[in-house]
Amino acid sequence: xxxxxxxxxxxxxxxxxxxxxxxxxxxxxxxxxxxxxxxxxxxxxxxxxxxxxxxxxxxxxxxxxxxxxxxxxxxxxxxxxxxxxxxxxxxxxxxxxxxxxxxxxxxxxxxxxx
Amino acid sequence: xxxxxxxxxxxxxxxxxxxxxxxxxxxxxxxxxxxxxxxxxxxxxxxxxxxxxxxxxxxxxxxxxxxxxxxxxxxxxxxxxxxxxxxxxxxxxxxxxxxxxxxxxxxxxxxxxxxxxxxxxxxxxxxxxxxxxxxxxxxxxxxxxx
Numbered sequence: 001x002x003x004x005x006x007x008x009x010x011x012x013x014x015x016x017x018x019x020x021x022x023x024x025x026x027x028x029x030x031x032x033x034x035x036x037x038x039x040x041x042x043x044x045x046x047x048x049x050x051x052x053x054x055x056x057x058x059x060x061x062x063x064x065x066x067x068x069x070x071x072x073x074x075x076x077x078x079x080x081x082x083x084x085x086x087x088x089x090x091x092x093x094x095x096x097x098x099x100x101x102x103x104x105x106x107x108x109x110x111x112x113x114x
Numbered sequence: 115x116x117x118x119x120x121x122x123x124x125x126x127x128x129x130x131x132x133x134x135x136x137x138x139x140x141x142x143x144x145x146x147x148x149x150x151x152x153x154x155x156x157x158x159x160x161x162x163x164x165x166x167x168x169x170x171x172x173x174x175x176x177x178x179x180x181x182x183x184x185x186x187x188x189x190x191x192x193x194x195x196x197x198x199x200x201x202x203x204x205x206x207x208x209x210x211x212x213x214x215x216x217x218x219x220x221x222x223x224x225x226x227x228x229x230x231x232x233x234x235x236x237x238x239x240x241x242x243x244x245x246x247x248x249x250x251x252x253x254x255x256x257x258x259x260x
Contacts (some may be wrong), residue, residue, distance in 0.1 A: 065209075
């Protein structure tokens with residue numbers, strides 16, 4: 001199983017990280033590295049496009065949750081968009097909806113930063 | 115009628131998806147999508163914990179999984195020969211604490227506890243045996259007669 005994370009910029013200084021593949025213990029470091037890199041480059045308004053990811057284990061969720069405070073303390077945030085139904089069920093089961101803003105589309109997530 | 119499915123393999127990260135998919139397929143004609151997703155997640159987290167904690171980095175060993183399904187519930191027994199590892203020993207932190215302290219671990223245990231109605235653990239003759247029980251919450255379209 002592999003994971004690719006592609007960085008894209010949108011108008012308004014929002015960084016979109018397009019995630020494709022399974023996010024589990026063996027691949028979550030790739031996601032974490034992409035968030036870390038964006039943060040170090042002061043790209044602190046992040047949207048994770050999860051439309052290409054059908055499976056996210058606790059390791060993947062951990063990579064997102066662990067970075068929230070760092071991003072928020074510098075005026076940024078991490079929002080997620082376009083979760084597959086399977087992924088969204090787990091997101092809600094874990095009550096992450098009280099921690100992370102989630103949107104149906106990337107456009108909605110980007111717009112929410114304005 | 116009860117059905118039993120079992121799989122024995124090596125506790126290796128490369129085998130986790132195979133394990134998940136094998137048991138998800140076995141559930142497909144009786145259980146609904148929601149139950150299948152959660153049981154898949156639970157199996158994934160248990161396997162990852164065995165690889166990371168019971169056997170530890172650089173080590174591996176056998177893992178055997180037995181799943182018993184009935185119309186009412188699913189019971190999964192997972193046996194490994196790693197170090198003693200009891201998921202019930204860990205208290206999952208509150209979500210806000212995870213964010214506040216930047217914790218990325220322990221989410222798998224939290225997930226398993228949310229998914230299962232009961233978790234049992236025994237250490238027997240150098241083996242860990244963990245049993246997960248989940249009542250059926252949803253049924254497949256076929257089982258519902260759709």
